[in-house]
Amino acid sequence: MGVIRKTKAVEVLINTFNSSDEAISAKKLIEQLGTMFNKTTIYRVLDKLEDDGVLHSFLGKDGLKWYAKCTGCSATEHKDLHPHFQCLSCGKVDCLTVSVTLPKIPNRTIEISQLLIQGRCEACLA
Amino acid sequence: MGVIRKTKAVEVLINTFNSSDEAISAKKLIEQLGTMFNKTTIYRVLDKLEDDGVLHSFLGKDGLKWYAKCTGCSATEHKDLHPHFQCLSCGKVDCLTVSVTLPKIPNRTIEISQLLIQGRCEACLA
DNA sequence: ATTTTTAATACAACTGAGTTGCAAATGTAG
DNA sequence: CTACATTTGCAACTCAGTTGTATTAAAAAT
Secondary structure, three states, rough: OOOOOOOOOHHHHHHHOOOOOEEEEEEHHHHOOOOOOOOHHHHHHHHHHOOOEEEEEOOOOOOOHHHHHEOOOOOOOOOOOEEEEEEOOOEEEEOOOOOOOOOOOOOOOOEEEEEEEEEEEEHHHH | OOOOOOHHHHHHHHHHHHHHOOOOEHHHHHHHHHOOOOHHHHHHHHHHHHHHOOOOEEEEEOOOOOEEEOOOOOOOOOOOOOEEEOOOOOOEEEEOOOOOOOOOOOEEEEEEEEHHHHHHHOOHOO
């Protein structure tokens, strides 16, 4: 991907993701930052950060797009099985660090896997 | 869920799913049957068939909703880990019958899991 | 420091899968 | 056959995400 400039939008978004380990949906980012930046800008910066391997994205339970910091991915290698946990009560999403062994599937190649686990998080169980 | 009447739309949709084991997206069903039935009807019948345990649904790689026949699910128990395979070349989606063992996650309850595996199917590899 | 170049942004208009409200049509029980 | 609840079609809507374009701003060249 192209050069990435140190603009205010890039800086604010990176800081947002650095201030917590939780995943954040594009929708929520627009709610939070929409007065500061146009939603188009937010979508485009997220795209670029994903292309550069800073963030990775996945779909939550409602088909909404979520983003989270990459910790083991590079720009070229997003292929690993990446489990995410979404709480059905509060909606929060976390990246799980456990790795999952995929089933053997004859006669097919596997390139990407998305595993979304839904349930109740610790805070909502208490 | 409520009574389900043997209407023409219900009949046609059930036949469509019985004629193949592949999953079908709501979008494709509307393309195929949209001249025969209104899209609202198709969405509503799919909803109802899912509630009755005839079909189950999941999200494909673009966030589109897919449906497939239930073979081991009941109306009350859709909770099992249900792996699906989507071909990145032709877009086809299949239900996999293999079962996947989930990672242990401390302090959380697991209710639903969705595993979407993407790659190349047998036909597209040839 | 100033100009030039090129990427990033705001804005408005758009896209498209899926939803909602309601009147008309149709299946089923009696 | 009649009564009545369920289904259907239609039109209008929702809303996350996208696209085109003129403007602005970062960084490179002078």
